[in-house]
Amino acid sequence: MKKVLASIGIGNASVDTVLPSETVRPGDTVDADVQITGGDAEQEVGTVRFEIETRYRTEEGYETADIDRFTLAEGLTIEPGQEETRSVSFDVPYGTPVTTGEVEVWIETELDIEMAVDPEDTDYLDVRPTPRLQAVFDAMDDLGFSLHGAACEADPYGRYASGRRFVQEFEFRATAGRFRDELDEVELVALPGADELDLFVEVDRRGGLLSEMAETDERKTRTSIESADRKTVRADLERVVERHA
Incomplete structure (x- = not known):
C-alpha cells in the first residue's frame, strides 16, 4: 500500500537543492548540495536530473527552455526515510539571461521515478550581468x-x-x-x-x-x-x- 500511495505522490521521496547563494553571474562556478530524502516506501530512482531553465516569448505565447541540463546520478535506490546528499558543481552558462524585468531563471532538480509522480525542487536565481x-x-x-x-x-x-x-x-x-x-x-x-x-x-x-x-x-x-x-x-x-x- 505504501508503494501505491508513493506512486501518486503520497509518502513519496523528496529532493531539495541547497545553493550557497541565489545570486550568480554567467561564467560563475557554483557548488551546491542536492539532498534526497526517502519516503514511506523503497523507490527506484532512474535518474536525478539537474536543469537550468527560463521562459522566452514566441508568436504563440511563452515557452520554457533548458539553458543547461545534466544527470547527477543514475540507478539510485532510496530506502524509506533514507537521507542522502550529493554534491554538485556546475558552471552558469554565458547564455543565461539576466533576471531583470519579468525575466526569470530557475534551477529544477527532479527525481525520475518510474510509475510514480516525479518529485522535484525549484530554486529561482538572481542572475546579475557579466x-x-x-x-x-x-x-x-x-x-x-x-x-x-x-x-x-x-x-x-x-x-x-x-x-x-x-x-x-x-x-x-x-x-x-x-x-x-x-x-x-x-x-x-x-x-x-x-x-x-x-x-x-x-x-x-x-x-x-x-x-x-x-x-x-x-x-x-x-x-x-x-x-x-x-x-x-x-x-x-x-x-x-x-x-x-
Missing part, C-alpha cells in the same frame, strides 16, 4: 539612455546565434543627453562570452509615420565589447550610436 554587460548598462546610462524593458525573445532562424532558441533583448529609451531629440530608442541583444561580449545594436531614429511604417528609421549594426571599463565602453557605444543616429 562585468562587460554591466559596463554596457552603465555606459548607456551615461549617454542619457534609461532601460525601458528586457525580454527573452525567440530566435528560431538563428539570426543572432546558431544553436540557440532565444536571445535576451534590452530596450533603452533616450531620456537625456545629446541623443534625446534624435532617437526614440536603442535596442541591444547581448551575447556574452568568456573573452568578449557580442552586441547587436538597433538604433531607432525619430521619424515621421511613413518612415516608421517603412522601417527606414531603424539602423542595425554589430560590435564587440572586450573591456569592462565604463569609460572605454561608453566611448565605444557613443561612436556606434552616433554613426547610426
Whole structure:
C-alpha cells in the first residue's frame, strides 16, 4: 500500500537543492548540495536530473527552455526515510539571461521515478550581468539612455546565434543627453562570452509615420565589447550610436 500511495505522490521521496547563494553571474562556478530524502516506501530512482531553465516569448505565447541540463546520478535506490546528499558543481552558462524585468531563471532538480509522480525542487536565481554587460548598462546610462524593458525573445532562424532558441533583448529609451531629440530608442541583444561580449545594436531614429511604417528609421549594426571599463565602453557605444543616429 505504501508503494501505491508513493506512486501518486503520497509518502513519496523528496529532493531539495541547497545553493550557497541565489545570486550568480554567467561564467560563475557554483557548488551546491542536492539532498534526497526517502519516503514511506523503497523507490527506484532512474535518474536525478539537474536543469537550468527560463521562459522566452514566441508568436504563440511563452515557452520554457533548458539553458543547461545534466544527470547527477543514475540507478539510485532510496530506502524509506533514507537521507542522502550529493554534491554538485556546475558552471552558469554565458547564455543565461539576466533576471531583470519579468525575466526569470530557475534551477529544477527532479527525481525520475518510474510509475510514480516525479518529485522535484525549484530554486529561482538572481542572475546579475557579466562585468562587460554591466559596463554596457552603465555606459548607456551615461549617454542619457534609461532601460525601458528586457525580454527573452525567440530566435528560431538563428539570426543572432546558431544553436540557440532565444536571445535576451534590452530596450533603452533616450531620456537625456545629446541623443534625446534624435532617437526614440536603442535596442541591444547581448551575447556574452568568456573573452568578449557580442552586441547587436538597433538604433531607432525619430521619424515621421511613413518612415516608421517603412522601417527606414531603424539602423542595425554589430560590435564587440572586450573591456569592462565604463569609460572605454561608453566611448565605444557613443561612436556606434552616433554613426547610426
